[in-house]
Amino acid sequence: QQPVQSPQAVILREGEDAVINCSSSKALYSVHWYRQKHGEAPVFLMILLKGGEQKGHEKISASFNEKKQQSSLYLTASQLSYSGTYFCGTEGQGAQKLVFGQGTRLTINP
């Protein structure tokens, strides 16, 4: 079952923060995050495995709450290069494949 991402779209000014959420109705083993710019291939950001860990990559970090079956992606002090559509991909227990959310379009303005 497809995870639900929120918000569907967000517009920020450069330097502002954003949070993108990903929720599933099923128990999760892992959550992947990818960013896709228009007409390009998705680019891997990070993977979170069950255990509630938080990971970071420069000013982009994420958390995974396995009890709530949800993950959040945090973008701090956003840069113009952060613009794009962010997808979460979730893996259920024993599924060995990802199911992607519908995406969150992030627009960063100067």
Place this chain on the structure above:
Amino acid sequence: DGGITQSPKYLFRKEGQNVTLSCEQNLNHDAMYWYRQDPGQGLRLIYYSQIVNDFQKGDIAEGYSVSREKKESFPLTVTSAQKNPTAFYLCASSMIVYSNQPQHFGDGTRLSIL
């Protein structure tokens, strides 16, 4: 540089015609995947392969077929049975089919109906 190459970038299909999308990787990855992306939508899994000569149906396999004769290659055929083939098709690979492995994507093929 290692990566995934998809070809062609744009493809047009006539009614009743089968077309084949190419996907080649030189990352030495065992697992390969095909996804379909419609405008404003997420990625939906068509087929995936964990190893040469083996592949599994994804969520939307009807009207598609694949083969995996070589580790590097995972072509996708869109058959005439797929009545709504217009979409952006993405090929991906990962070291193995496990959750701690990131997927690397090709640049995609955009398929349209003539």
